[in-house]
Amino acid sequence: MVNQLPEHESKSILQPSNAEEVQDCVMAALSNEAPLEVMGGGSKRFYGRSVEAPRVLSLAGMKGMVDYQPHELIAVVRPGTPLAEFENTLAESGQMLAFEPPHWGAAATIGGAVACNLSGPRRVKAGAARDHLLGFQAVTGRGDIVMGGGRVVKNVTGYDLSKLMCGSFGTLAVLTELVLKVLPAAENERTVVLAGLSDGEALAILREAARSPYELSGMAHLPVGMTMPAPVAGLAAGDESMTFLRIEGPAPSVAQRSEQVTQMAKRQTGFLEQGESREVWAAIRELQPLPLQDGESLWRITLPPTSSAAIMDILRGKMPLRGFYDWGGGLIWCALPASAKAADVHRFALEAGGYARLVRASEELDGKTQVFPPLAPTNRNLHVQLKQAFDPNGILNPGRMYEGI
Amino acid sequence: MELPKPDPQRLAKKEQTAQALLAELPSGTVLYAEEDLIAYQCDGVSAYRQTPMAVVLPGSTGEVSRAMKILHELQIPVVPWGAGTGLSGGALPLADGVTIVLARMNKILEIDYENRCAVLEPGVTNLRISEAVRHKDFYYAPDPSSQIACSIGGNVAENSGGVHCLKYGVTTNNLLGLEVVLADGEVMRVGGKGMDDAAYDLMGVLTGSEGLLAIVTEVTVRLLRKPELARAMLAVFDSVEGSGQAVADIIAGGMVPAGMEIMDKLAIEATEEYAQSGYPVGAEAILLVEFDGPESEVEYLLGKTGEVLRKAGATEIRVSSSEEERLKLWAGRKAAFPAMGRISPDYYCMDGTIPRAALPRVLGEIRRLSDKYGLRVANVFHAGDGNLHPLVLYDSNKPGELEKAEDMGTEILKLCVDVGGVLTGEHGVGVEKRDLMSYQFGENDLDAMQRVKCSFDADSLLNPGKMFPTLHRCAELGKMHVHGGKLLFPDIERF
Numbered sequence: 060m061v062n063q064l065p066e067h068e069s070k071s072i073l074q075p076s077n078a079e080e081v082q083d084c085v086m087a088a089l090s091n092e093a094p095l096e097v098m099g100g101g102s103k104r105f106y107g108r109s110v111e112a113p114r115v116l117s118l119a120g121m122k123g124m125v126d127y128q129p130h131e132l133i134a135v136v137r138p139g140t141p142l143a144e145f146e147n148t149l150a151e152s153g154q155m156l157a158f159e160p161p162h163w164g165a166a167a168t169i170g171g172a173v174a175c176n177l178s179g180p181r182r183v184k185a186g187a188a189r190d191h192l193l194g195f196q197a198v199t200g201r202g203d204i205v206m207g208g209g210r211v212v213k214n215v216t217g218y219d220l221s222k223l224m225c226g227s228f229g230t231l232a233v234l235t236e237l238v239l240k241v242l243p244a245a246e247n248e249r250t251v252v253l254a255g256l257s258d259g260e261a262l263a264i265l266r267e268a269a270r271s272p273y274e275l276s277g278m279a280h281l282p283v284g285m286t287m288p289a290p291v292a293g294l295a296a297g298d299e300s301m302t303f304l305r306i307e308g309p310a311p312s313v314a315q316r317s318e319q320v321t322q323m324a325k326r327q328t329g330f331l332e333q334g335e336s337r338e339v340w341a342a343i344r345e346l347q348p349l350p351l352q353d354g355e356s357l358w359r360i361t362l363p364p365t366s367s368a369a370i371m372d373i374l375r376g377k378m379p380l381r382g383f384y385d386w387g388g389g390l391i392w393c394a395l396p397a398s399a400k401a402a403d404v405h406r407f408a409l410e411a412g413g414y415a416r417l418v419r420a421s422e423e424l425d426g427k428t429q430v431f432p433p434l435a436p437t438n439r440n441l442h443v444q445l446k447q448a449f450d451p452n453g454i455l456n457p458g459r460m461y462e463g464i
Numbered sequence: 465m466e467l468p469k470p471d472p473q474r475l476a477k478k479e480q481t482a483q484a485l486l487a488e489l490p491s492g493t494v495l496y497a498e499e500d501l502i503a504y505q506c507d508g509v510s511a512y513r514q515t516p517m518a519v520v521l522p523g524s525t526g527e528v529s530r531a532m533k534i535l536h537e538l539q540i541p542v543v544p545w546g547a548g549t550g551l552s553g554g555a556l557p558l559a560d561g562v563t564i565v566l567a568r569m570n571k572i573l574e575i576d577y578e579n580r581c582a583v584l585e586p587g588v589t590n591l592r593i594s595e596a597v598r599h600k601d602f603y604y605a606p607d608p609s610s611q612i613a614c615s616i617g618g619n620v621a622e623n624s625g626g627v628h629c630l631k632y633g634v635t636t637n638n639l640l641g642l643e644v645v646l647a648d649g650e651v652m653r654v655g656g657k658g659m660d661d662a663a664y665d666l667m668g669v670l671t672g673s674e675g676l677l678a679i680v681t682e683v684t685v686r687l688l689r690k691p692e693l694a695r696a697m698l699a700v701f702d703s704v705e706g707s708g709q710a711v712a713d714i715i716a717g718g719m720v721p722a723g724m725e726i727m728d729k730l731a732i733e734a735t736e737e738y739a740q741s742g743y744p745v746g747a748e749a750i751l752l753v754e755f756d757g758p759e760s761e762v763e764y765l766l767g768k769t770g771e772v773l774r775k776a777g778a779t780e781i782r783v784s785s786s787e788e789e790r791l792k793l794w795a796g797r798k799a800a801f802p803a804m805g806r807i808s809p810d811y812y813c814m815d816g817t818i819p820r821a822a823l824p825r826v827l828g829e830i831r832r833l834s835d836k837y838g839l840r841v842a843n844v845f846h847a848g849d850g851n852l853h854p855l856v857l858y859d860s861n862k863p864g865e866l867e868k869a870e871d872m873g874t875e876i877l878k879l880c881v882d883v884g885g886v887l888t889g890e891h892g893v894g895v896e897k898r899d900l901m902s903y904q905f906g907e908n909d910l911d912a913m914q915r916v917k918c919s920f921d922a923d924s925l926l927n928p929g930k931m932f933p934t935l936h937r938c939a940e941l942g943k944m945h946v947h948g949g950k951l952l953f954p955d956i957e958r959f
């Protein structure tokens with residue numbers, strides 16, 4: 060599969076098929092002083108500042124499993140492996156990527172998911188992408204092939220460079236192989252649905268659920284006006300908010316806990332079972348409730364759960380806003396109008412103890428709009444130093460995260 | 465193992481350094497009289513000792529920062545010290561360096577149940593966190609066996625694990641934010657109370673950095689609600705290999721217990737004498753399995769596991785029927801290290817992790833090595849994640865035995881790497897495994913790590929002599945390599 064770029068782009072595409080060829084591409088880029096835009100399937104290409112590079116380095120040709128040992132709980136995989144294909148292979152052995160990465164399109168690759176450190180609803184229980192990357196092989200911006208971490212689930216030998224790779228958006232090195240922790244998929248699942256709650260009420264219930272011993276693996280609240288897939292239809296009227304609490308595990312445990320959660324919530328509820336539950340959480344993960352309209356930008360704000368209702372109110376007070384809560388209130392997804400100033404959104408998030416990211420900028424915004432949170436000077440300096448350490452000539456995704464990084 | 469050679473120029477600055485620190489810090493926080501330094505000669509690896517030039521006991525982040533600024537100015541190296549329980553010599557002092565002890569910074573700054581987190585000074589001991597929130601049925605998950613004594617700052621520095629990390633993760637998976645003081649005295653915060661860091665995962669890199677990148681001065685940890693119920697199960701096996709296979713079968717059955725631990729015959733004997741857990745003395749191996757969660761789930765999984773264990777050849781299975789019994793089953797395992805004191809004057813604890821499938825081969829080799837060196841080995845083993853703890857028993861009063869134990873340890877660790885594993889699963893590299901790093905990692909891999917070091921600490925003043933077999937100068941590492949002429953690559957149309 061070759062990446063398709065929009066017609067107006069005249070970038071040429073390099074498609075190496077192994078680490079040595081990636082190294083060749085990097086070395087050539089170094090000698091020609093021609094930076095590379097590093098790309099998996101391109102499904103998350105909009106996430107980040109625009110990258111000025113004459114060539115795309117596509118990992119789409121580096122596909123497939125290198126080694127999969129279900130009983131050791133690890134899978135070694137090439138970066139261009141389509142996320143869906145990878146997840147299907149794991150499912151055949153009754154396993155999953157517990158961090159439930161968003162796909163955002165059929166082109167999504169595992170390398171891209173990890174490079175963006177994107178995690179889905181189960182992050183509240185199972186941790187983020189960064190918690191599941193055990194090791195890697197990568198080609199740095201120096202053209203060195205390096206390995207980090209290991210192929211075992213527990214390892215503290217040397218610095219944990221996997222953490223640095225995860226979420227660095229290809230600005231430090233090109234991932235050529237990933238070692239991921241994989242876990243048994245739950246035998247059963249059920250989602251408790253509450254209808255008609257205000258944001259404040261719903262978030263209080265979600266926080267209480269997070270503090271309960273019921274091990275929720277998904278906690279989301281969708282204010283009025285969000286569109287949801289079919290299974291939800293019977294449970295809430297179109298003009299009602301919806302709150303979802305997911306419970307996974309062996310059947311008796313799911314039955315017990317969903318009862319307990321219902322009692323805790325003291326609300327009229329409905330249940331979504333198995334496939335219906337899966338469908339709803341996939342929709343939440345894929346942001347289906349929040350289709351972007353013309354001129355809107357997509358923001359992702361992570362913050363302490365107690366601050367989230369307040370920051371939604373602040374934003375709503377200043378501009379028209381549509382958005383919903385995931386991670387028990389620890390994550391807000393929202394669509395803001397073009398008039399929203401990025402600097403303001405970042406500032407509100409920082410003041411609330413969190414971080415905002417402009418995931419998808421509307422057409423009207425310039426590609427240099429601040430996507431990632433502003434950093435304190437010491438912190439920024441370390442980012443610059445690390446970029447220097449791995450990619451001193453700035454040939455890998457230059458500027459994707461910050462000016463100069 | 466060779467200790468780093470002290471630099472005479474730095475040694476000559478001892479008095480000047482002490483005076484500079486005394487002038488800036490409150491009285492009582494700077495120790496430099498020989499007799500006051502004795503308590504800080506070694507961490508949990510008593511075979512390596514060194515007296516530091518001075519010890520600083522700061523009481524606040526501001527004091528850490530001031531001390532670091534002075535030492536940076538004087539170019540004196542710094543060794544951070546939490547509680548000194550480390551098992552890789554990570555806190556081993558430098559004769560020409562100052563040890564900064566974080567133990568006095570031991571306040572719990574905030575407990576935030578609504579956001580399920582606690583903000584701590586680095587000297588708070590691991591167990592105190594869980595004790596402080598117990599009345600609300602919360603706890604902090606990573607539970608190293610040293611939890612009574614070890615500090616949360618030390619846990620962050622070592623990325624410590626515990627017996628429950630199969631289900632709940634190690635330190636790095638349970639942190640939300642850090643405040644650190646960098647080598648030049650600057651204070652930096654990363655993360656916070658929310659999930660996900662701002663940009664690069666600096667918190668992730670700092671965790672497990674063994675005091676080489678920064679001094680941890682504040683830690684925000686995730687608190688977990690105590691599960692409704694926890695029950696432990698003990699299964700007896702005719703061989704350690706058999707118990708290892710049972711672990712694979714449990715995981716193949718789709719179960720992730722809260723903990724799974726294996727102990728071999730010698731370990732059973734020693735711990736039983738010490739802790740009276742009721743372990744079957746004489747048995748070849750026991751496997752401890754714990755499930756926690758809702759009552760119905762625990763019951764269901766215990767039933768399912770019981771079947772798996774019987775099929776795997778367990779000769780006896782016991783299940784705890786009360787919290788008291790559960791704790792008793794764990795008491796032996798948790799006391800495994802101190803218990804070795806009963807059967808041997810000294811022990812050397814290895815910590816490699818292996819793919820579990822390699823267990824039979826590795827155990828066989830360890831037995832062979834034990835015969836070859838004439839040293840007994842007791843095995844305890846975090847079985848779920850393949851983290852071995854072979855305890856090599858020796859007597860340091862017998863000439864040559866320490867060296868023999870070290871050599872044997874080296875062979876065991878190389879074996880772990882040979883079968884696809886790693887040198888250390890939770891105790892860290894420190895000085896102890898420093899020289900083996902190039903056995904596991906290639907030159908490029910180590911260079912990449914050292915460049916991270918240079919990004920944080922260009923003068924290499926933080927804990928030098930640990931983790932890296934050879935320290936390159938940062939300026940040297942900054943240069944670009946030429947890969948066999950590849951820099952002159954013409955073009956790449958073939959892709």
Ligand SMILES: Cc1cc2nc3c(=O)[nH]c(=O)nc-3n(C[C@H](O)[C@H](O)[C@H](O)COP(=O)(O)OP(=O)(O)OC[C@H]3O[C@@H](n4cnc5c(N)ncnc54)[C@H](O)[C@@H]3O)c2cc1C
Binds near residue numbers: 545555566614
């Ligand atoms: C009986 C026994 C059982 C143990 N069981 C386990 C176990 O089950 N699991 C496990 O993982 N470990 C275990 N350990 C090892 C040890 O307890 C852990 O590594 C622990 O985290 C060390 O904490 P500490 O405060 O004692 O650190 P120290 O020993 O003081 O220091 C350890 C390292 O961290 C650095 N450091 C300490 N504090 C800071 C700070 N604030 N900022 C920056 N760097 C710092 C030091 O420089 C050193 O490199 C055990 C040790 C013993 C003696």
